[in-house]
Amino acid sequence: MKINPVRGTHDFFGEEIKKFNKVITEVKEVAKRFAFNELSTPIFESSELFKKPLGDHSDVVLKEMYTFNDRNKDEITLRPEYTTPMIRAAISNGFLNNLPAKFFGTGQMFRRERPQKGRYRQFNQINFENFGSNDYFADIEIICLANILLKKLIPDSLITLHINSLGTKENLSDYKKVLSNFFTDNQKYLSKESINKIHTNPLRILDSKNAEDNEIIKKSPKIIDFISKTDLNNYKEIKKSLTDLEIPFFENLNLVRGLDYYCHTVFEFKTNQLGSQDTLIGGGRYDGLIKMLGGKDIPGVGWAGGIERIILLMKKIIQKNSEVHLAILNSNYKNHAIKIYDFLINNNFSVFWNYKYNLKKSLSLANEKNAKYLVIVGENEKINNNFTIKNLSNGDQISLNIDNILDYLK
Numbered sequence: 001m002k003i004n005p006v007r008g009t010h011d012f013f014g015e016e017i018k019k020f021n022k023v024i025t026e027v028k029e030v031a032k033r034f035a036f037n038e039l040s041t042p043i044f045e046s047s048e049l050f051k052k053p054l055g056d057h058s059d060v061v062l063k064e065m066y067t068f069n070d071r072n073k074d075e076i077t078l079r080p081e082y083t084t085p086m087i088r089a090a091i092s093n094g095f096l097n098n099l100p101a102k103f104f105g106t107g108q109m110f111r112r113e114r115p116q117k118g119r120y121r122q123f124n125q126i127n128f129e130n131f132g133s134n135d136y137f138a139d140i141e142i143i144c145l146a147n148i149l150l151k152k153l154i155p156d157s158l159i160t161l162h163i164n165s166l167g168t169k170e171n172l173s174d175y176k177k178v179l180s181n182f183f184t185d186n187q188k189y190l191s192k193e194s195i196n197k198i199h200t201n202p203l204r205i206l207d208s209k210n211a212e213d214n215e216i217i218k219k220s221p222k223i224i225d226f227i228s229k230t231d232l233n234n235y236k237e238i239k240k241s242l243t244d245l246e247i248p249f250f251e252n253l254n255l256v257r258g259l260d261y262y263c264h265t266v267f268e269f270k271t272n273q274l275g276s277q278d279t280l281i282g283g284g285r286y287d288g289l290i291k292m293l294g295g296k297d298i299p300g301v302g303w304a305g306g307i308e309r310i311i312l313l314m315k316k317i318i319q320k321n322s323e324v325h326l327a328i329l330n331s332n333y334k335n336h337a338i339k340i341y342d343f344l345i346n347n348n349f350s351v352f353w354n355y356k357y358n359l360k361k362s363l364s365l366a367n368e369k370n371a372k373y374l375v376i377v378g379e380n381e382k383i384n385n386n387f388t389i390k391n392l393s394n395g396d397q398i399s400l401n402i403d404n405i406l407d408y409l410k
């Protein structure tokens with residue numbers, strides 16, 4: 001019986017897992033610098049946590065959630081995103097009593113989308129959230145954090161930051177009506193897929209990937225013309241600060257984001273290297289969401305990044321797999337080899353025992369694994385109670401007893 005992986009899932013190994021681990025290490029490092037605390041939430045939650053906040057008409061809710069009833073008929077959903085679970089956890093654990101509260105987390109998300117390059121049904125997200133601050137510096141801080149993280153992982157030349165402002169929820173609701181009317185009047189220029197969204201989710205037409213829609217989208221009303229003077233000023237300050245921080249950005253007047261909870265600043269770090277799945281990181285403000293989920297009426301701002309997409313753009317990681325490779329010439333010398341094996345491991349060396357008991361095979365494996373040293377254990381070593389160390393970068397070879405080995409290897 002051959003069982004294949006479920007469509008849209010994938011196994012991580014080799015180069016990919018090295019890159020994955022590097023992403024996690026850098027995320028933790030950057031989080032520490034910006035003083036965000038780690039928060040890990042369950043992979044499944046009550047379905048109601050996602051339905052309303054993500055939008056009754058959003059694709060995520062309509063088509064993509066893995067929802068099921070467990071044995072006592074509770075409706076459960078595998079988390080499709082991390083913002084709502086983080087808010088739920090912050091409320092459940094009383095973290096919102098001390099504001100601002102800054103959290104980050106990484107983990108698997110689940111969306112039943114059509115799989116393609118950079119798009120999976122189970123994928124990993126990095127998530128940063130800042131709860132409780134209206135200060136526009138919170139927006140700058142979170143964008144700056146994303147920028148620093150991406151720079152550590154991929155060349156800047158591959159990424160562009162897109163930003164826009166959506167104003168308040170009220171502005172957005174007025175804008176949606178105007179947009180809906182505009183697209184109704186111009187339906188003949190729209191793709192079938194976009195026509196279906198005119199009355200349910202007209203904002204999503206703006207980021208349609210369908211070439212047919214492009215011309216009419218260019219002529220559509222822009223949200224920026226609907227937002228108040230104060231919001232416009234805040235938005236100007238954000239752009240000014242990004243310029244001061246030398247973070248290049250592109251003002252994308254059609255950027256609206258795919259989930260319903262956004263308002264004010266929205267942003268995406270995009271690349272032109274991945275075809276249609278071109279957003280590495282997406283986020284923005286979500287005033288009102290925390291209250292909707294039963295918390296205080298406080299604002300929030302954050303982002304999520306797709307680890308699989310980031311990995312696709314990372315360079316190969318050159319890593320020494322094993323510092324020391326053991327070449328045991330014959331299985332009779334195993335007991336002598338165990339002494340050096342145990343000694344090196346206890347002194348924090350990485351040691352590879354290859355089960356070959358053959359010099360030639362051990363040498364070629366050691367080279368394949370990029371080992372720094374080969375420790376040879378044979379007849380002479382056993383008789384003299386020492387070990388022969390071969391430096392694989394310059395070929396030098398020396399026999400030493402165990403007490404002198406550390407000095408040589410360091």
Ligand code: HAM
Binds near residue numbers: 303304
């Ligand atoms: P999102 O735009 O739905 O936002 O997802 C964020 C990122 O997750 C995307 O830019 C992409 O890199 C990755 N991603 C999404 N779907 C997939 C998939 N099927 N396969 C691989 N990667 C994927 C959110 O999830 C919001 N919660 C972001 C946020 C946090 N907003 C405020 N705080």
